[in-house]
Amino acid sequence: MGLIEGVNKDSLDDNHDQDEHSESSESHEAVDESNSSEDEVDGGSVDGLDDNHDEYEHSESDQSHEAVDESDSSEDEVAPRNTIGDVPLEWYKDEKHIGYDITGKKIKKKERQDKLDSFLASADDSKNWRKIYDEYNDEEVELTKEETKLIRRLLKGKAPHAEFDPYADYVDWFKWDDAIHPLSNAPEPKRRFIPSKWESKKVVQYVRAIRKGWIKFDKPKEEPPFYLLWGDDSSSADRTKHLAYIPPPKPKLPGHEESYNPSLEYIPTQEEINSYQLMYEEDRPKFIPKRFTSLRSIPAYENAVKDSFERCLDLYLCPRVRKKRINIDPESLKPKLPSRKDLRPYPVTCYLEYKGHDDAVLSISVEPSGQWIASGSKDGTVRIWEVETGRCLKVWEIGEAVQHVAWNPLQELPILAVSAGPDVLILNAGFGNEEQQRKIKELLHIGTTTSSNDSDDLSDYLSWLQDEKHDCIRLRHYRTVSSIEWHRKGDYLSSVMPADILFPMVFLNLLTRESRAILIHQLSKKLTQRLPFKLHGLAVTSVFHPTRSIFFVATKKNVRVYDLLKQKLIKKLETQLREVSSIAVHPAGDNVIVGSKEGKLCWFDMDLSSKPYKTLKCHPKDITNVAFHRSYPLFASCSDDCTAYVFHGMVYADLNQNPLIVPLEILRGHKSSDGRGVLDCKFHPRQPWLFTAGADSSIKLFCH
Secondary structure, X not given: OHHHHOOOHHHHHHHHHHHHHHOOHHHHHHHHHHOHHXXXXXXXXXXXXXXXXXXXXXXXXXXXXXXXXXXXXXXXXXXXXXXXXXXXXXHHOOOOEEEEOOOOOEEEOOOOOOHHHHHHHHHHOOOHHHEEEEOOOOEEEEOOHHHHHHHHHHHOOOOOOOOOOOOOOOOXXXXXXXXXOOOOOOOOOHHHOOOOHHHHHHHHHHHXXXXXXXXXXXXXXXXXXXXXXXXXXXXXXXXXXXXXXXXXXXXXXXXXXXXXXOOHHHOOOHHHHHHHHOOOOOOOOOOOOOOOOOHHHOOOOOOHHHHHHHHHHHHHOOOOOOOOOOOOOHHHHOOOOOOHHHHOOOOOEEEEEEEOOOOOEEEEEEOOOOOEEEEEEOOOEEEEEEOOOOOEEEEEEOOOOEEEXXXXXOOOOOEEEXXXXXEEEEEEOOOXXXXXXXXXXXXXXXXOOOOHHHHOOOOOOEEEEEEOOOOEEEXXXXXXXOEEEEOOOOOEEEEEOOOOOOOOEXXXXXXXXXXXXXXXXHHHHHHHHOOOOOOOOOEEEEEEOOOOOEEEEEEOOEEEEEEOOOOEEEEEEEOOOOOEEEEEEOOOOOEEEEEEOOOEEEEEEOOOOOOOOXXXXXXXXXXXXXXXXXXXXXXXXXXXXXEXXXXXXXXXXXXOOOOEEEEEEEEEOOOOEOOEOEEEEEEXXXXXXXXXXXXXXXXXXXXX
C-alpha cells in the first residue's frame, strides 16, 4: 500500500488512456463484444471504458506474464535490499545514509531530483508516470501493467480482480410452501418423538444387575446399641457445662527402634555410636536401639522413674490452652517480592573455567581493575589468571598450602599478599610501568634494621625477612596465619592467627620502613599491656570498614566493632550462631553479613540493632565465605554443598525503609572432594560476575 499512496489518480487515468489508444483496433473490437453485458450494467461511458480495459487485460495476459518473469529475474540479480531492521524510517530523515549493508558499512542515500528535473523527465519519458519512489529501499520502482490495472480498479472502488462478479444471481434455497416466514418458532410435536432403543437396553441391563446383586447401594448408618459408660475424652468436654476440659497430649507410641529384637537396619554400628558423642546434645538421639535374644534378658529401663516423673509434671504443671484455628491462605502469608526479571543483571550461568591447580583452591582474589584474578591452592602454588581468556600468566611455587590471597586495593600498586603457614609473603605481580615497578621494588626491599626498638616487643610475634627466591618480603609469624585483609588505602595489612591470645591481629604499614618502624613502635607500646583491645574468644577473620577507620573482628560467637582512632569497642553484634566462618561489609558500611558453619547467613543493620535483621537458612552444610558486590545490589554465599547462592540486597538511603533481600539464583557446577565443596567466592569489581573456587581444583566464572 506504500506504493499505492505515491500514485496520482489523474495521471494514472490519462496515461493509461494514451496506452489504450496506442493498442490495435482489433483488440478494442474484441473487448467491446466480450464486455457488452458489463456496459449494460454500468450504464456509463467511463464504466464501459473500464470494462474494456478489463478485457484488454486478458488479451495482453501473455505479455504481462513475460513482463512479470523479466521483473522477477531482474530482482534476483539485484544486490540485497537496504535494511534498517525495526528502526522507524523517520530516524534516517536527516541522515546522509539509510541502513547498513551486510559488512556493516553505511549505505548512502541516492540523490533525489528536484521538481523541475522530475517534470522534464516525465515530459521526455512516456512511461515516467509508472515510476514511484520507495522510501524504505531508497529506489524508484516501475509498476507493471497488471499492477497499474489493480491500482486503477482500487481507486475506482472496484474489486482488485476482474474475474470477481459483485452482482451474482441470488439463489433462494428455502421452499416457501405458502409460508409467511422462512423460519418457525413452534415447539416440536410429541408425535415426532422416537424413543431410543439403546437407552431401553441400558435400563434393562441395570435392572438385571440390581436383581442379581451386582450393583449394591449404600446402607444407612446404624447407631451402635452400646456406648462408653464414662465417655471418652472428646465427649466429656461436650457434656460438661463448666470450663472446657482439655485432654492432655498423649505420649508418642513406640516404634520399631524400641523393640527388644529390632531389625539389623535399626541397630547403629560402633562408629555411629562414637559419632553421637561428637554431636551437640540437642541433636544427639535420645534412644539408641539394642537387640536382645529374649524378654528375660532385657534389663530394667534406667530412665523409667525419670520419664514417669516428667510425665506427671507435664500433666498437672504444664498449662494447656485451646487454640482456635484460623483458615488463612498460606500464599497470603508469603512476602510479596519483586520479580527476578526486574532485578537483572545477576550471575546465572557458568561462562568460563580456570584449570591448572593440582589440588583444592582455597582462596581467590580479583585485581581492582577486574583484568586479573589470583588464586592460592593446597598444592602450594599461587597463580595469576587473565579473567577474559582464562590464560595463566604467572605461577609462584610457595612450598606450603596457600590459605589466603589478597590483592592490594590500589591499582597503581599491583602487589599481592599471600599467607602460607606462619608466613605472609608480599609478592610483586609484575604489572604497571617502569616507574611503578621501581617504587614496588624499593618498597619490597628490606635493608639493615633502622633501630633496635623495632624488635623489642614484636620479636616474639613477628619478624621481617627478605625472601631472595621470590624477591619479596616475608613476614614470619609465630603461628599459622588463617586470613589476611588489606586496608582501603592499601598501606596497612591485617593478619589473623587462631591463637589462644586475646587479640591475634598484627597491623603492618607498608609505605616506608620509617613509617613502619614508627607504627611498630606505637603498637609495641600498646602491646606492653599485651593488647590494645580486649577480645574474648578466638578470632576467625577480620575486615576493615570501606570508608571509615573502623575494624571488624569476627570471633566464633559474635562480631566486635572497634574504632581504630579512639581505640575502643563501639558495638558488639550478637550472631546467635554456633560458629562464625566468614564476614563481609556492605560498600556503604552500615550493613554486615555473617556466614556460619551451620549453613545460616545473618544480615545485620548496624543502625537498627545489634541483633540480626534477617537470618537465612539456605545451605545444608558449612558456609565457607560471603561477599558483597561493590556497585551492584548483590551479595553471595558459598558452601561445602557445592553450591553458591546469589541474593539481591538493596540498601535504601531512607533510614525508615528496611533493606530488601531477595534470593535470585543457585549456582552449581563444582564437585565435592574430601567432603568439601565451594571454598571461596568473589565478585568482579565492575561487572555482575561471580568467581567461585572449589575443592575440585577448578575456578569458575558465572556471568549474567
